[in-house]
Amino acid sequence: MNNELVLRFLAEPTDVNFGGKVHGGAVMKWIDQAGYACAVQWCGGYAVTIYVGGIRFMQPIRIGTLVELRARVIYTGRTSMHIAVDVFSKRPELADYTHNTHCIIVFVAVDADGKPTPVQPYTPATEDGVKLQQYARRLMELREGIEEEMRAFLE
Numbered sequence: 521m522n523n524e525l526v527l528r529f530l531a532e533p534t535d536v537n538f539g540g541k542v543h544g545g546a547v548m549k550w551i552d553q554a555g556y557a558c559a560v561q562w563c564g565g566y567a568v569t570i571y572v573g574g575i576r577f578m579q580p581i582r583i584g585t586l587v588e589l590r591a592r593v594i595y596t597g598r599t600s601m602h603i604a605v606d607v608f609s610k611r612p613e614l615a616d617y618t619h620n621t622h623c624i625i626v627f628v629a630v631d632a633d634g635k636p637t638p639v640q641p642y643t644p645a646t647e648d649g650v651k652l653q654q655y656a657r658r659l660m661e662l663r664e665g666i667e668e669e670m671r672a673f674l675e
């Protein structure tokens with residue numbers, strides 16, 4: 521499925537935070553990279569991040585663990601692609617992953633002039649996909665209220 525993409529790598533000592541685990545900023549960068557690669561795979565061109573939803577860090581990621589980011593397009597508008605990114609990690613010698621982080625990130629496909637350009641529509645083919653599409657729609661509705669609240673600070 522070209523709406524899905526997986527990144528897998530080891531959390532390196534250079535990714536450390538002041539508490540000895542993986543830095544939240546490193547995780548945010550990985551989320552953006554996975555989301556970007558997933559978005560451009562879908563639209564077949566360039567895309568930019570327009571919105572990062574609430575990032576929930578459920579569990580810390582330890583240095584030396586195998587990190588897996590699972591990104592998937594869950595909703596498309598005319599020019600936007602809503603990507604769910606889930607971050608998992610595990611000790612490389614073990615089988616089971618821990619779910620560390622979840623986030624929705626929105627990209628807009630842009631043309632050579634940086635203007636939004638249409639993307640192919642995404643139609644979910646599974647029950648899980650339909651649920652995720654509904655989830656993206658509900659978050660969009662909630663965001664309208666948040667955007668309204670933030671408007672004065674966006675000028």
Ligand SMILES: CC(C)(COP(=O)(O)OP(=O)(O)OC[C@H]1O[C@@H](n2cnc3c(N)ncnc32)[C@H](O)[C@@H]1OP(=O)(O)O)[C@@H](O)C(=O)NCCC(=O)NCCS
Nearest residue numbers: 568569570571596597598599600626628630634635636667
């Ligand atoms: C992305 C960008 C080109 C969009 O331009 P724009 O004129 O604001 O876009 P539009 O109003 O035409 O909206 C484009 C899409 O973004 C969506 N959008 C706008 N605001 C949004 C928000 N707050 N959250 C989610 N999507 C949003 C619109 O719904 C539209 O999607 P659709 O076509 O699927 O309906 C422009 O905002 C930009 O360049 N932003 C900076 C991007 C960037 O530098 N990212 C890197 C972060 S450092």
